[in-house]
Amino acid sequence: MKPAAFDYYAPASVEEALDQLAELGYNGKVLAGGQSLIPAMNFRMARPAALVDLNNIKDLGYIKEPGEGGLAIGTMTRDSVVEHSKVVMDKAPLVVEAMPFIGHSQIRNRGTFGGAIAHADPAGQLPGIALAMRARLHILKKGSDRWESIDDFFLGPFMTVIEPDEMLAEVVLPPLPEKTGTSYKQVSRQHGSTTQAAIASVVSLDDKGKVASLRVVMMSVGATPLVSSAAEEMLVGQEPSEAAFREIATKASETEIDPSTDMHATAEYRRHATHELIIQSLTCALERAKGKGG
Amino acid sequence: MNTPINIKVKVNGKEYKRAVEPRLLLSDFLRHDLELTGTHVGCEHGMCGACTVIMDGVSVRSCLIFAVQADGHEIETADGLGTEDALHPLQQAFMEEHALQCGFCTPGFLMTIIPFLRENPNPTDEEIRTAIDGNLCRCTGYENIVKAVKKASVKMAGKAK
Numbered sequence: 446m447k448p449a450a451f452d453y454y455a456p457a458s459v460e461e462a463l464d465q466l467a468e469l470g471y472n473g474k475v476l477a478g479g480q481s482l483i484p485a486m487n488f489r490m491a492r493p494a495a496l497v498d499l500n501n502i503k504d505l506g507y508i509k510e511p512g513e514g515g516l517a518i519g520t521m522t523r524d525s526v527v528e529h530s531k532v533v534m535d536k537a538p539l540v541v542e543a544m545p546f547i548g549h550s551q552i553r554n555r556g557t558f559g560g561a562i563a564h565a566d567p568a569g570q571l572p573g574i575a576l577a578m579r580a581r582l583h584i585l586k587k588g589s590d591r592w593e594s595i596d597d598f599f600l601g602p603f604m605t606v607i608e609p610d611e612m613l614a615e616v617v618l619p620p621l622p623e624k625t626g627t628s629y630k631q632v633s634r635q636h637g638s639t640t641q642a643a644i645a646s647v648v649s650l651d652d653k654g655k656v657a658s659l660r661v662v663m664m665s666v667g668a669t670p671l672v673s674s675a676a677e678e679m680l681v682g683q684e685p686s687e688a689a690f691r692e693i694a695t696k697a698s699e700t701e702i703d704p705s706t707d708m709h710a711t712a713e714y715r716r717h718a719t720h721e722l723i724i725q726s727l728t729c730a731l732e733r734a735k736g737k738g739g
Numbered sequence: 740m741n742t743p744i745n746i747k748v749k750v751n752g753k754e755y756k757r758a759v760e761p762r763l764l765l766s767d768f769l770r771h772d773l774e775l776t777g778t779h780v781g782c783e784h785g786m787c788g789a790c791t792v793i794m795d796g797v798s799v800r801s802c803l804i805f806a807v808q809a810d811g812h813e814i815e816t817a818d819g820l821g822t823e824d825a826l827h828p829l830q831q832a833f834m835e836e837h838a839l840q841c842g843f844c845t846p847g848f849l850m851t852i853i854p855f856l857r858e859n860p861n862p863t864d865e866e867i868r869t870a871i872d873g874n875l876c877r878c879t880g881y882e883n884i885v886k887a888v889k890k891a892s893v894k895m896a897g898k899a900k
């Protein structure tokens with residue numbers, strides 16, 4: 446299968462790319478790593494009239510530590526670069542933990558950090574990880590820019606607030622509080638195949654060992670990655686316990702998700718897996734939080 | 740739309756200048772335009788790994804890159820490994836360990852394993868299995884591929900000095 450014909454633009458700068466996107470409007474599409482877009486074009490499920498290839502823009506690939514802490518990751522940073530980065534391991538170990546689950550090494554050598562988030566695959570790891578990390582997204586268009594919270598970013602499967610004349614430029618992961626533990630747990634049929642269910646947890650403790658804040662994100666069980674409000678309501682300000690984790694798992698898997706049946710798993714299996722993974726992920730994140738700063 | 744774009748690509752150390760349509764996949768460019776048929780094509784959506792080549796030192800799917808995007812870059816394919824009389828140590832090990840039957844998947848495995856061994860010259864079986872998790876083989880059952888990689892790693896580490 447071969448892609449349909451398209452016009453190809455390979456701008457060398459962000460300004461040039463924004464000019465082209467503005468001119469093309471609904472006819473234009475950003476090409477990042479191409480690891481989702483090109484398969485879709487090969488199948489002719491996607492037939493963009495024009496591609497604006499970001500691969501020649503050198504200053505969109507970076508991992509920085511901004512003054513206010515945390516990390517700023519340029520959209521075109523390859524997954525494999527993020528995966529092996531020492532600063533990312535140090536500041537956002539959740540990201541590194543989830544990385545090896547993304548397809549295979551050859552895919553991660555080409556796929557980009559921002560591209561995966563912009564792609565908004567509900568079964569993807571990075572949209573959920575960004576949500577768990579409370580990411581902020583820098584979106585540019587010709588003549589203006591805006592910051593979006595990840596909480597408002599996803600509109601549905603493969604749909605985000607990014608307009609056709611806009612591009613994602615940077616993903617900011619705010620610093621994690623002290624005494625924070627994170628954990629990613631996933632099930633799939635075999636390593637590298639599609640997520641059947643996955644949970645990312647971020648647990649922060651206060652000085653007395655109570656839960657100061659937490660976030661539990663559920664993936665592949667709805668139109669977008671989902672934040673469990675049950676987890677927050679039931680645990681913040683409380684002493685964490687296995688009993689509480691079980692209660693959260695039951696409530697979240699019964700009332701907060703909308704899994705579907707497809708070739709990868711049945712809805713019932715996804716519900717069951719979500720229940721088990723919430724317990725595993727919270728238990729692991731709590732252990733890690735306790736291990737930090739006494 | 741169909742207007743060809745001029746590109747300059749280094750493949751296996753040799754520079755090629757060609758004009759390509761934007762929609763031409765790198766896999767098809769290598770096979771049809773350059774007649775380097777060492778790169779195989781299975782699924783054309785990134786799943787099987789048969790089309791894996793090395794681009795600027797790392798393994799990638801040539802079915803998921805447009806030939807225009809290879810402009811100014813360096814590609815290595817299975818065609819550039821050994822010759823029939825002087826096989827590359829990895830090819831030799833594949834032959835000795837019976838790590839191929841039909842051979843359709845083999846170029847993809849080779850171009851995945853070569854950068855892997857450059858990074859990790861002395862891998863464990865577990866690391867080898869992880870490294871090849873993006874390459875499908877319908878014939879061998881993988882066991883002999885793991886053995887061949889192990890054997891080649893020992894030989895190549897000895898040679899590298």
Ligand SMILES: Cc1cc2nc3c(=O)[nH]c(=O)nc-3n(C[C@H](O)[C@H](O)[C@H](O)COP(=O)(O)OP(=O)(O)OC[C@H]3O[C@@H](n4cnc5c(N)ncnc54)[C@H](O)[C@@H]3O)c2cc1C
Pocket residue numbers: 474475476477478479480481482483484520546547548549552555556557558559560561563564566568569570571607611612613614637638639640784785786
């Ligand atoms: C065999 C295989 C297995 C895979 N397995 C997984 C997996 O297990 N988990 C997973 O999450 N993914 C998986 N992927 C997909 C892979 O992670 C993709 O790299 C990722 O989903 C998209 O990133 P990309 O950089 O390749 O984006 P592209 O494919 O280039 O783009 C994807 C979409 O996002 C848009 N886009 C990209 N960047 C921007 C930007 N900066 N601004 C605005 N829009 C943008 C594009 O226009 C396009 O619509 C797999 C892919 C393959 C081929």
Ligand code: FES
Pocket residue numbers: 779780781782783784785786787788789790791800801802803
């Ligand atoms: S042909 Fe490229 S991965 Fe199958």
Ligand code: FES
Pocket residue numbers: 838839840841842843844845875876877878879
């Ligand atoms: S040898 Fe036949 S597919 Fe691997």
